[in-house]
Amino acid sequence: MGPINNHPPDETTRKESIMHDSILLEGINEVIGTTHMNAAPMGVILRGGRYTLALFKGSHTAENIIRDGWFVANLIFDPVIYVKSAFGDLPETAFTTETIEGTPMHRLAAAEAWVAFRAEVIAESSEAYSILLTPIKEEVLECQIHPVNRGFNAIIEAAVHGTRYIMNHDPELEWLIRHHLALARKCGGEREKEAAGIVEGFIK
Numbered sequence: 001m002g003p004i005n006n007h008p009p010d011e012t013t014r015k016e017s018i019m020h021d022s023i024l025l026e027g028i029n030e031v032i033g034t035t036h037m038n039a040a041p042m043g044v045i046l047r048g049g050r051y052t053l054a055l056f057k058g059s060h061t062a063e064n065i066i067r068d069g070w071f072v073a074n075l076i077f078d079p080v081i082y083v084k085s086a087f088g089d090l091p092e093t094a095f096t097t098e099t100i101e102g103t104p105m106h107r108l109a110a111a112e113a114w115v116a117f118r119a120e121v122i123a124e125s126s127e128a129y130s131i132l133l134t135p136i137k138e139e140v141l142e143c144q145i146h147p148v149n150r151g152f153n154a155i156i157e158a159a160v161h162g163t164r165y166i167m168n169h170d171p172e173l174e175w176l177i178r179h180h181l182a183l184a185r186k187c188g189g190e191r192e193k194e195a196a197g198i199v200e201g202f203i204k
């Protein structure tokens, strides 16, 4: 792991904690997950020093993780990237390759930071896999400040509900999506407004 941590350890504990710490925080980190030339929003769960993914079956991400055994968490704050990768595909030019421990891995070229993981299935149900993630390398490329914006957060909510809505057309989800799109338009900037239009196009 690289030297950048949220809470740099003192030198006496450094050797051990270097295996566990990353730029991700306790709880669920809503990142853009990249696998072989594919990107999708994914929630990396960090609890008690353990990184996992609850990965629904049927996605390209699931197929790629099972086949290749790696996953990259990309930190990026563009709401348009979240919705485009949630509902469709990003162009090839959105990706760049990092060779880590001899394996070429794809990450977002525009990521402000990224963490690469080895990924293995530790449990499975009829609908989903539980994936254990082991961090192997991370990099912080930019240190931009992102003031809290309800519009950005509302786009994340609308996209989460939207990816479920397109499977079941639940009217309660549609109500939630419309609520969050209104919030995104009220509180967000131009990129949130563009993202809101993209989500709306997918739920029609």
Ligand SMILES: Cc1cc2nc3c(=O)[nH]c(=O)nc-3n(C[C@H](O)[C@H](O)[C@H](O)COP(=O)(O)O)c2cc1C
Binding pocket: 030, 038, 039, 040, 041, 042, 043, 044, 053, 054, 055, 056, 057, 058, 059, 060, 061, 062, 085, 086, 087, 088, 156, 159, 160, 163
């Ligand atoms: C913010 C956000 C978080 C998500 N987290 C997960 C997740 O943790 N696990 C999962 O299986 N799907 C998650 N999804 C849904 C996937 O992104 C969605 O199914 C996507 O279409 C999969 O794309 P793919 O086929 O390119 O992998 C999330 C969606 C959003 C918007």
